[in-house]
Each structure stands twice: as C-alpha cells, then as structure tokens.
Amino acid sequence: MSPKLQGVFPTLRLLGVLSLLQCPSVLCDCDFPPEVAHGRHEEVIGFRVFIQNEVIYKCDEGYTLVGVAKLSCSSSHWTPAAPQCKALCPKPEIAHAKLSVNKDQYLQAANVTIQCDSGYELDGPQSITCLEDRTWYPGMPKCKWVVPExxxxxxxxxxxxxxxxxxxxxxxxxxxxxxxxxxxxxxxxxxxxxxxxxxxxx
Missing domain, CATH: 1.10.287 (Helix Hairpins)
Structure with missing residues (x-):
C-alpha cells in the first residue's frame, strides 16, 4: 500500500467506526421513507454520511405541511409518524356576499358559509368545502340581485x-x-x- 493510501485508510476506518457507533445497522436499517401525497422528502445532510437516518419533508406549492417535518430512523422504523401535505384553497371571490370565515387561504376540509347582502339572493350552495385538489365543493355560488315587484x-x-x-x-x-x-x-x-x-x- 502506498504511503498516501496508508495515511488515508486510518481516517476512513475512524469515520466508519464512528458511524456504526452513532447509528448501528440494527437500529437504523429502515425501509424507504414514507411517501406523502403532494409532497416530497429530502435527506438531511450531516456528519452521518454513510447511513440515511434522517429525512425532512416539504410540500408542493399550494399545500402546507401538517405534522412534524423531520423523521428519524429508530429501531428500524421512521419516527414520528409521517406528516401530511394539506391543500390550501384560495379565498372564494363572490360579489355582494359575506363569508362566515374571512381568510386569504383555507386549509383542506375547511367549511365556509355564504350570506348574500341585502337585496341579493343566493344562487347555488350556501355552504362550500375546500377539497384536496384545491377546489371548492360542490361549486361556487353567486349572489343575484332580487328585482323588486x-x-x-x-x-x-x-x-x-x-x-x-x-x-x-x-x-x-x-x-x-x-x-x-x-x-x-x-x-x-x-x-x-x-x-x-x-x-x-x-
């Protein structure tokens, strides 16, 4: 073995030993991290370069993370439970109407009730719900002007x-x-x- 390799070998051996001591395979031999709809995971880069034992989740645009973002491999399991990426629905734009909850964005499964201004009547559902695909169910109502007799x-x-x-x-x-x-x-x-x-x- 060349003198140059002889100098590198102890360092590599030390890194391997430290990795095994810090996270033995019996504790960190996890399956692939859980998949999350509308999101992805990335490996946490740190000292433990030989074993993937930490991941962090990020959501796609238009979705927000609910739960713990970082998971660790422990006892052959990823803990804690994988988070979810919940949809963010845009604010319903309905002329001549008031919303029961007024926000810029609404979390998936949020329910909004519509009340028309005086002189207008509702055409469509009075209550709508934010769905996973970021749309409102069962559809966007309108407030139509009521013509006096x-x-x-x-x-x-x-x-x-x-x-x-x-x-x-x-x-x-x-x-x-x-x-x-x-x-x-x-x-x-x-x-x-x-x-x-x-x-x-x-």
Whole structure:
C-alpha cells in the first residue's frame, strides 16, 4: 500500500467506526421513507454520511405541511409518524356576499358559509368545502340581485340583455319590447273605454 493510501485508510476506518457507533445497522436499517401525497422528502445532510437516518419533508406549492417535518430512523422504523401535505384553497371571490370565515387561504376540509347582502339572493350552495385538489365543493355560488315587484319591467329588460350578447340585437329587442308595452297599454285603455261605455246610462 502506498504511503498516501496508508495515511488515508486510518481516517476512513475512524469515520466508519464512528458511524456504526452513532447509528448501528440494527437500529437504523429502515425501509424507504414514507411517501406523502403532494409532497416530497429530502435527506438531511450531516456528519452521518454513510447511513440515511434522517429525512425532512416539504410540500408542493399550494399545500402546507401538517405534522412534524423531520423523521428519524429508530429501531428500524421512521419516527414520528409521517406528516401530511394539506391543500390550501384560495379565498372564494363572490360579489355582494359575506363569508362566515374571512381568510386569504383555507386549509383542506375547511367549511365556509355564504350570506348574500341585502337585496341579493343566493344562487347555488350556501355552504362550500375546500377539497384536496384545491377546489371548492360542490361549486361556487353567486349572489343575484332580487328585482323588486315594482320593478318588473327592469327584470324583463335584464333577461333580454342576458339572452342577447350583441348590443345591436339588445337595442332592437328593447325597442320591440317598448312597442309591445305601448300596445298593451293601448289595449287596456280601449277595454276600459268599452267598459265605461257599456256601463253609462243611455
């Protein structure tokens, strides 16, 4: 053995002995670290370079870690229990509504109740839940304006605008609707005049 190798060999032997003393194979012979959905694990780099006995978990973007991030190999088991990567759902953006819990993000399984402002009614589910895929179940509701009874013509005009996306078509439809109202009013006046004539003494 060359003098250079003779100088290196004791150092390598010492490192091996120290590794075995610090973590004997009977205690640190663990299987592959547990897999975590929407996350990954990385080996902790330290003095114990010959044996993988510590890992740290990190979550994918849009998920947050729940539990202990670092696991160690002890008695052929990884301890403590593996953490979870829970979804973070974005805040529901619902116009003219108040949320029971107001946050920028909501943890998986969080439940939110929606209450519409005065003059608006809920169209859709009142309660929604944050799912693992970062969506809201059973869907995003809306708060729609309630047309007062005295404003029935406004409501009819609004329906026409929703059915006809082309502004020119909307204008034509509104003009026709206006004419139909004028005809309806004229017919009522005629009926009223006939009734008055019939009831008048000869």
């Amino acid at each position: 005295s404003c029935e013509y406004v409501g009819k005009g609004r329906k026409i605008m929703q059915c006809l996306p082309n502004p020119a078509d909307v204008k034509t439809a509104l003009e026709l609707y206006k004419y139909s109202l004028e005809i309806e009013l004229l017919e009522r006046q005629i009926e009223k005049a006939k009734k008055y004539t019939a009831e008048s003494p000869q």
